[in-house]
Amino acid sequence: MASIDVVIPCYNYEHFLPECVGSVLSQDVENLRVIVIDNASTDDSVGVARRLAAEDPRVEVVCHEKNLGPHASFNEAIDRAEADYFMILCADDFLTADTLVHGIAMLETFPRISCVLGTYMEPWVGTVLPSLVRQSGGGDLMEGTSFIERCCGVAGLNVPAHAMLVRTSVQKRVGHYRPTLPLMDDLEMALRLATKGLVAQLRGPLVVQRMHTSNLSQSFWDDRLNDLTEREAVFNSFFSHEGRDIPGAEKMHRSAKRRLAETAFWSAVSHAVRGRAREGSEIFKFGLNLSPASMLMPLGHLYRSEGALKRATAVISETFGRH
Incomplete structure (x- = not known):
């Protein structure tokens, strides 16, 4: 049993x-x-x-x-x-x-x-x-x-x-x-x-x-840059150890970096339109350092990531609702 x-x-x-x-x-x-x-x-x-x-x-x-x-x-x-x-x-x-x-x-x-x-x-x-x-x-x-x-x-x-x-x-x-x-x-x-x-x-x-x-992680989840930085550290750690020799490891690691950068782009935009420009700028710099090409208006991210389009729409509604 x-x-x-x-x-x-x-x-x-x-x-x-x-x-x-x-x-x-x-x-x-x-x-x-x-x-x-x-x-x-x-x-x-x-x-x-x-x-x-x-x-x-x-x-x-x-x-x-x-x-x-x-x-x-x-x-x-x-x-x-x-x-x-x-x-x-x-x-x-x-x-x-x-x-x-x-x-x-x-x-x-x-x-x-x-x-x-x-x-x-x-x-x-x-x-x-x-x-x-x-x-x-x-x-x-x-x-x-x-x-x-x-x-x-x-x-x-x-x-x-x-x-x-x-x-x-x-x-x-x-x-x-x-x-x-x-x-x-x-x-x-x-x-x-x-x-x-x-x-x-x-x-x-x-x-x-x-x-x-x-909750021990409550403040962490409220800080988008820390969230993104920790996720980058996860993939860097994994692909430096157990994931180093799996088939397609380099391609998968690059994919993770691109997706993180795309997330950073839209998070930076969201922060900027909500009046948090300094935080948005730091998040944008993070994405730019990670994958510069992914920071060129990655519209596909909104459709690939569950809930991203809904969140973007909510931010736009909130922004225009204040004016």
Whole structure:
């Protein structure tokens, strides 16, 4: 019978932890272990985690005496994984219903799958949880190189790597997350895992990701230049290491840079028309340094990138609405 370890890194998420752990324990999976790794929380996260462990023997708690940073918890999670399959789930997020059942079924059916992702879902904002978020079963398979090429074609935008169901033996071979990528290490990890086999994508979100005021990455997502710079760092890191020798690596890397530059162009325009010219100028310079040819009015980007045309229309409406 297939087994799975779900590791939940936690820092000051006492209010979210019960729902997160509950979303795992409610999955119809018999051979399940949940490990909460608390990174020296200053709230009552440890107390909450220990109460959850007392209520269900499948829950274990690991407590750090000092805050070692999130990467320490992610990489400790990999070291502690012993089951057939493995997942890191952030303590402020929660699994969709039946997601482990469907994900494990795909991994069991296709031994070449290295990891399972869900479909992209916008982060959930607010205190009221979405209802009836459920997996419908089944999914799509693609060769790892095809997945990598697709990621390059969208410059990593909206790739649902925030949480992945991974074959543990493959994760051990791929190794730890890289601390040099503070907030998009998950995207690079998905690319690295893709070099080891097939990638599966379920026909629904794997997790619901919360966006809230205490979210560690909230300020990062609000800074477009940092977002673009980090995505560039992801592709540079990947193609300097695991992706260096895959077929078509140079072409795919160039594609990622072009798409990043195109994104930078329209982001710079958006900032300028909204009265944020200085920020827009910095974003434009970023794109120009990355791929000068891509900064010549890349209209195709609006049609290739999901939601780009809608966002551009909204910016135009907002701008003219002020006059």
